[in-house]
Amino acid sequence: MAQEYEVIVVGAGPAGLSAGIFVARQKTSCLVISKDLGGQMNLIPxxxxxxxxxxxxGPLLAKTLESQFLSFGGEMIYDTVTTIEEVEEGMKVKTNRSEYLAKSIVLAPGKVPNSLGLENESALSNKGVHYCTKCDAPFYQGRVTATVGVGGYLLESGxxxxRMASKVYLIYKGGALGGDKDMIASIEKKENVQLVPQSSIKNISGTxxxxxxxxxxxxxKETxxxxxxxxxxxxxxxxxxxxxHLVKINSKGEIEVSEAGKTSHPAIFAAGDATSIPYKQIVAAAGDGANAGLAAFNYVERLKGRPGIRADWKKTIGDTVFHY
Ligand SMILES: Cc1cc2nc3c(=O)[nH]c(=O)nc-3n(C[C@H](O)[C@H](O)[C@H](O)COP(=O)(O)OP(=O)(O)OC[C@H]3O[C@@H](n4cnc5c(N)ncnc54)[C@H](O)[C@@H]3O)c2cc1C
Known part of the structure; x- marks a missing residue:
């Protein structure tokens, strides 16, 4: 028989673990199912x-969040969620190895950056090769850099x-830069940016x-x-x-969310990089995870005819507990 939880969270990145912390701390049964611990945080030394x-x-923060979640009685399973279905009892979550039931779901499956597939690329990752300019550009103050990519991602990276590097080679396949005209104009004015059109990276090297x-x-021609x-x-x-099949996905392939991680499905909430939020950063994922966790908890409380809470703190006056 499928094991039952009040809330199941998919993903153990900062969004999923934060959601789990806020659910488990309310003494509500919560299972986090994830392929790994930490998600993209594992790429941040x-x-x-x-x-x-x-x-x-990143890995230290992931371990700390996991310990915090487990300390509140949350449970963790390493597995891959293959499908979620609506059933009479709530939601059925199927994984590669098992299946579970929950009243509410928090989706936090994040994303994985695309690589170029070059030899040496993974060996030099975080040793000069980076996949998140807004995260890692500050490490290159006054140094020589190159950026390769597509559309708006490349413009933003450039x-x-x-603003930080002494020199930026901006490498792209087409003859002209594509994307926002103001951003293109801004890049073209930068004296430290050298445009490298109609080009791709053949190899990278370094010991x-x-x-x-x-x-x-x-x-x-190679250079x-x-x-x-x-x-x-x-x-x-x-x-x-x-x-x-259960939640609305936008044109960028992200889960459409409104306030407190609401999706188009009343029992499903979502947080983090897999959602339509503008800024994909750990603190944003953690904050949204907390909101989605509280929203899932409140959803379950309302199913039981209880009012839910507005924040994760309370005050006791006499025998009465006030939730805020
Ligand atoms: C190279 C790099 C450097 C970065 N540096 C920084 C930085 O310095 N500062 C910063 O704030 N942000 C940084 N970021 C961004 C930050 O890592 C992300 O914004 C953040 O990790 C998103 O959290 P998340 O929980 O939404 O998703 P993720 O971290 O992607 O975690 C998603 C989790 O879900 C799991 N999962 C996915 N699908 C399933 C499934 N079907 N079943 C079970 N589990 C599943 C994954 O295995 C993973 O554990 C960086 C990102 C990258 C790629």
Whole structure:
């Protein structure tokens, strides 16, 4: 028989673990099902912008969030969710190895950045090769960088790097830059940005850290550039096949959410990078996870005829407990 929980969270990145913390802390049964612990946080050896921590790392934050979740009685299973279905008792969550029932679901499956598929690419990841310019550009103050990518991702990457790096090679396949006209005009005015059109990266090299990249233009001419950092901005993959029949997905392939992680399905809430929020960062995912967790908890409370709470703190006066 399927094990039952009041809330099931899909994904153990910052969004899912934060949702789990806020549900489990209300003494409500909560299971987090995830392929791994930490999600994209595993790609962040040096985390500088999570408020309240100095020089932390993504994996350390993931482990801390997991311990916090478990300390409130939450449960964790490492598995892949393959489908979610509506059933009479609520929602049925099927995984590769089992199935579970829940009254409410929080979706936090995040995303995975696309790579170029070059030899050495994974070995040099975070050793000069980066997939998130807004996260890692500050490490390249006064240094030589290159960025390769598509559309708006590439433009944004070029602008961010131009504010920090001494030099930015902006590499793209087409003859002209595509995307927002104001951003293109801004890039074209930057003295430290060199446009490298009709080109792609053939290989990258370096022993401990990235040292150079070789680019090839459409005519087959190869040029080697000495760079300290390469930013790959080829977009990301969000896989929502397991739930796309239940919630509204926008044109970017993200789960459409409104306030407190509401989706188009009343029993399903969502948070983090897989949703339509504008800023894909850990603190935003954690905050939205807290909101979605509380919203899922309140949904379950209302099914029981209880009023729900507005915040995760309370005050006792005499024998009465007031939730805020
Ligand atoms: C290279 C890189 C560097 C970054 N640096 C920073 C930084 O310095 N600061 C910052 O704030 N942000 C940074 N970010 C962004 C940040 O990592 C993300 O915004 C954040 O991790 C999103 O959290 P999330 O919980 O939504 O998703 P994720 O972190 O992507 O986690 C999703 C989780 O869901 C699981 N999952 C997915 N599908 C399923 C399924 N079907 N079944 C079970 N489990 C599933 C995944 O395995 C994963 O554990 C960086 C991102 C990258 C790629």
């Amino acid at each position: 040096k985390l500088e912008n999570y408020p309240g921590t100095l020089m932390s790392s 602008i961010l790097l131009s 401990n850290n990235l040292q150079s990249i070789t680019i090839m233009d459409n005519a087959g 080697t550039l000495q760079v300290d950092g390469l930013f790959i901005e080829m977009g990301s993959k969000i896989n929502l096949d397991f739930v796309k």
